[in-house]
Amino acid sequence: MKHRLSIVIGSTRPGRAGPVFARWLENFAHEHGKFEPVLTDLAEFDLPLIDEPHHPRLGKYEKEHTRAWSQAVDAADAFVFVTPEYNYFAAPAIVNAVDYLSREWQYKPAAFLSYGGASGGMRSVQATKPLLTTVKVMPIPEAVAVPFYQKSLDENGNFTPSEPVAGGATAMLDELHRWSVALKPMRAPAQ
Structure with missing residues (x-):
């Protein structure tokens, strides 16, 4: 079976x-x-x-939105966070979503597709990586950044990647898959 890749849309704006x-x-x-x-x-x-009264490490979720989020994260083998940059920092929705859970994140790799102005959202990526490591997610170095992203959208709002972006996406997915396979034994239920 193929590994499940959760492509997380990190902005809710x-x-x-x-x-x-x-x-x-x-x-x-x-x-x-x-x-x-x-x-x-x-x-x-x-x-x-x-808004959960118990620490996420306990897994005692009382809210339906938390249980649904827990199932979505638990089902993934790897993640790509699609993220903008907010004030030179991580997207608040991603920070909040990561903080909601604990066990569900563990021993899974993550990569990023960021977009923004001159930096292409890379400051957001760098700010999010330490947060992910605290929940035992392995952020990989390979990433895709789209600077001045509006210039890569056509008149209908569709994205047309440059050659470097497509090549970067291939390299990112190749490496993400390697990490997902390598970490799979650690994701197996403890016996």
């Missing part, structure tokens, strides 16, 4: 560009062939600022 890049990456990952890609839109989970 109205008018966001994240879904455009996520859909492109979903199609690209299908063609790449090493993963079963699944779009995971944080906006659809509508996670309020952490």
